[in-house]
Amino acid sequence: MLAEIITIGDEILIGQIVDTNSAWMAQKLNEEGIRIKQISSVSDDKQHILKALAEAAQRADIILITGGLGPTKDDITKLTIAEYFGVGLVLNNEALQNVENIFKRYNRPLLEVNRKQAEVPANCEVILNNNGTAPGMWFNVAGKIYVSMPGVPFEMKNMMEDAVIPKLKQTLKLPVIIHKTILTVGEGESFLAEKIADIENDLPPNIKLAYLPKMGQVRLRLSAYGGDETSLQDKLEQFAGRIIERVGANVVAGEDIPLEKVILNYMAQREFTLSVAESCTGGYVSHLLTQHEGSSQVFLGGAVTYSNDLKENILGVKNETLYQFGAVSEQTATEMAEGALRQFKSDFSVAITGIAGPGGGSEDKPVGTVWIAVAKAGKTVAKKFTFGNKRLQNIERSAVGALFMLNTLMKES
Amino acid sequence: MLAEIITIGDEILIGQIVDTNSAWMAQKLNEEGIRIKQISSVSDDKQHILKALAEAAQRADIILITGGLGPTKDDITKLTIAEYFGVGLVLNNEALQNVENIFKRYNRPLLEVNRKQAEVPANCEVILNNNGTAPGMWFNVAGKIYVSMPGVPFEMKNMMEDAVIPKLKQTLKLPVIIHKTILTVGEGESFLAEKIADIENDLPPNIKLAYLPKMGQVRLRLSAYGGDETSLQDKLEQFAGRIIERVGANVVAGEDIPLEKVILNYMAQREFTLSVAESCTGGYVSHLLTQHEGSSQVFLGGAVTYSNDLKENILGVKNETLYQFGAVSEQTATEMAEGALRQFKSDFSVAITGIAGPGGGSEDKPVGTVWIAVAKAGKTVAKKFTFGNKRLQNIERSAVGALFMLNTLMKES
Structure with a gap:
């Protein structure tokens, strides 16, 4: 299954912010067995966004879009997506309720531009934003899934974890994937690879091992695909056990934590x-x-x-x-x-x-x-x-x- | 003048590393008056890279490429660029000398794969890499400039500062641009904008003011374009002086430093x-x-x-x-x-x-x-x-x- 990420907004293109969202999203999708084909950062420009959407849809089945959902005039993602699908905007009551609640909580007057944030393209399913006023939007058109989310990292992350990833798994009936990560410190990738070469050779075709190095540390990630979850889990633990025993003192954790x-x-x-x-x-x-x-x-x-x-x-x-x-x-x-x-x-x-x-x-x-x-x-x-x-x-x-x-x-x- | 950035390599697409290179490059180009139209991260896949190059060349005049220049088999950028231009690889003596020097310094034997790093597409100008074995490559084809650089941040940064940016300025005869940055702390963007609205209105058409906010700080960047450098500098200092006086105690620096x-x-x-x-x-x-x-x-x-x-x-x-x-x-x-x-x-x-x-x-x-x-x-x-x-x-x-x-x-x- 292939996905693409499109980030919209000039902040990234003028180098004002570093795009950390894409790496986070890529990692999460990767863990579900979804491969990212391309990440594109484009400007707040209608023609450019339309072209990027069309190009991404040619290459991938899932298109995740972040940014350009603010209340100001230069945030044109929503209107552009509506044009892309040839639909109009409609007011979504749940999204409006969410905007009203947020303004009530902070005791600020609700302006027309804020009300407008609850308008969404007619063909979308709204993904509620528990941390902000811009709703997320889910589209399933011609066999492709498009999801538009705010660019604010914690708003996007919550939407991804609470709604988008579960919904992708359900909609696409993704195969079961289980991961087991082993954190090692103090030895390089090639040294580790040599040390566990025979264990790696013993891995069945449905279990893959990835080496993820980072500043003096290497995470070894075992991923098991398809079939029965319990027996996958057992197999994964067996191989993890062998690796941990072999690598010995350089193993600091059997899970993916800093x-x-x-x-x-x-x-x-x-x-x-x-x-x-x-x-x-x-x-x-x-x-x-x-x-x-x-x-x-x-x-x-x-x-x-x-x-x-x-x-x-x-x-x-x-x-x-x-x-x-x-x-x-x-x-x-x-x-x-x-x-x-x-x-x-x-x-x-x-x-x-x-x-x-x-x-x-x-x-x-x-x-x-x-x-x-x-x-x-x-x-x-x-x-x-x-x-x-x-x-x-x-x-x-x-x-x-x-x-x-x-x-x-x-x-x- | 429009540019695009293409980063090549799976590390970004699986979310293993955050792409900080692109933001840095975008900022540097922006300071020279070059606007980034799109940033694309693509995989180590020949067809995909060829397509990304062709698409970028349709939209922009300058295409900066990073990554995929290592000595291993999955690093295919160089061969793919040669194919894109329809040329073969030739050994570059200067680049070979550089590789040999580096191996001598670290007292390691020079392997054939390392020698190969000194081979470059026949139509390129080599940009020497003072910090690594992979040479940078400059192409000027059909009115478009392509530059391929390593993905290692400090190798890329040194090449950009020492060679690529000066060469771009010279080749493209870029207009003079001078910047003056004022660092402010403790007031928001809109408050500052209101406070200096009349000064901003007084700016001549060739001086632009950008608000660059970041975590409790706002950098005010004045950019003056074209004409005589000394008189531009004078004008810039005049306006900067007025802004600094007006904003008062919230100004902490008249230059772009943390x-x-x-x-x-x-x-x-x-x-x-x-x-x-x-x-x-x-x-x-x-x-x-x-x-x-x-x-x-x-x-x-x-x-x-x-x-x-x-x-x-x-x-x-x-x-x-x-x-x-x-x-x-x-x-x-x-x-x-x-x-x-x-x-x-x-x-x-x-x-x-x-x-x-x-x-x-x-x-x-x-x-x-x-x-x-x-x-x-x-x-x-x-x-x-x-x-x-x-x-x-x-x-x-x-x-x-x-x-x-x-x-x-x-x-x-």
């Missing part, structure tokens, strides 16, 4: 607490953890100690350690981690100190040299990493390295 | 130092600052104090303050900022405490309530913000609010 969430979940369940001492990562590890709701149950806080003074004052790193071994050293990383454990009274701590670059490197310690230490009562582990010369990549890779070490230490407890 | 960089630059110049005390932003403000090279000149560090214990222990917030007013209060924010100033011995400090959500809200202090304080010796300013109920947005908006307050206090010094 690395830091693995740590938060595990620690929350065991009522462990965590603190962080960051130098070169400059708050990035703390940010990764605290972007997740509920992180306060585990994460007590931390220190961002860019200067040596703060390493001494907040974390209790000894002056002579800094003097003798330098800020980027096994000794300093160790004292930072142990200092965090002691000062912040957490069960676990992680410390990162390195040279993110582009300045600050030396022959001994070039840009990209990073020491990471993790600690719990009675045990500290420190390790040196050598990354490259790109500042942001060094920050991200250090964070992944730190979380991976923390995961290993944590799972011993 | 808000946190405004602060780093100003403080570096005056040798001021900064520390940060974060609760609900959880390290995000520190991360924003430290992602920039040279930030260590200004940023000493900070504390991420999620727990009340750490607010007391690291920042010296009084236990009775937390008890009496709560962690999210003017008093706590003030003591956090003053504590950071005192403990971390910086010239300036900023503190953020709030309820990012989705949990933790109450009737008194609903999710989205944030107190921010900024301090320098002898002066502390605190302010309450009420954001919405989305965790990540609350974190980002709090960071913008904090940096804006810091900017205001800093510029008094």
